[in-house]
Amino acid sequence: MYDVIIIGAGPGGMTAALYASRSDLSVLVIERGAPGGQLMNTSDVENYPGFDSITGPDLAVKMYENSSNFGATHTYGNVTRLENEGLVKKVYCDDEVYEAKTVIIASGSEHRKIGIPGEEKYAGRGVSYCAVCDGAFFKDRHLYVIGGGDSAVEEGLYLTQFASKVTIVHRREELRAQKILQDRAFKNEKINFMWNKVPVEITGDDKKITNLTLKDTKTDELTTVDAEGIFIYIGLDPLTEPFKELNITNEEGWIETNNHMETCIPGVYAIGDVRDTVLRQIATAVGDGSIAGQEVYKYITSID
């Protein structure tokens, strides 16, 4: 039995692994993708202390190496269920069942889909949720970015290095993104904006998308534009399906914790983006991870 199982190897999970293993606890980190979480989908990070600018994947590698320095074990697997048997927690992962005294849920969130016709059909054929992964396929194309927050503007700026033009489509009249990102976008000659518009349909041929239809939020007027690529950044949904039965989530599915990262189940913690929190960033996930990594030590020494 492990002292701690951490579900998810994003910045939060990797920090929790560093702290818990440095306290000499036995730690298993389970990750179903590449270690790094959303960092793997992030172009440049400019707001993580200690680095003027670093790419998401480079930061992920550094965090991964760091998280393993004190003996934490990483394994690949998709967690489908967590069972609470009091002092023992069972983590169901593919064909395995792992046991631990404590569990830290660090499963993060995923991009929200718009849910319009054509979105699913053309995913990977012109519709993308990851500029870092797919941007280079769109050299000299006119791209549309849907959204008005930090991710939309940041990734829109990133796409200008490949695209001939980037149009940011936002449902409001002004962006939500940080001022510094807005200023850069407004100054960038390759970026233009379509305000008060929401996408209603994506159409194309057998191979790829050709058009995007937008509706004006004020007049309901429909406009169809030629589109060669659409990048969607409209928000996040929590990845909490495996934990639904435990009643630790709020109505929207985010996990509720106190300041110690404890859920209402003793020995079960949640950190980072998956938590009901006010800011979903690398620095906050790392902060949560350090608290949980320390709290599990206190909990285990109190029950042993």
Ligand SMILES: Cc1cc2nc3c(=O)[nH]c(=O)nc-3n(C[C@H](O)[C@H](O)[C@H](O)COP(=O)(O)OP(=O)(O)OC[C@H]3O[C@@H](n4cnc5c(N)ncnc54)[C@H](O)[C@@H]3O)c2cc1C
């Ligand atoms: C495009 C983009 C740009 C961003 N730019 C910045 C930025 O510049 N600065 C900044 O501070 N933040 C930025 N962020 C936000 C930042 O990346 C996140 O806040 C941070 O990664 C959250 O870390 P986390 O560990 O909580 O979750 P995540 O990074 O989401 O990691 C969660 C991990 O859990 C794994 N997982 C989920 N479910 C399971 C399961 N059932 N079984 C096994 N593994 C599972 C996932 O595969 C994932 O690897 C950006 C995000 C995006 C998408």
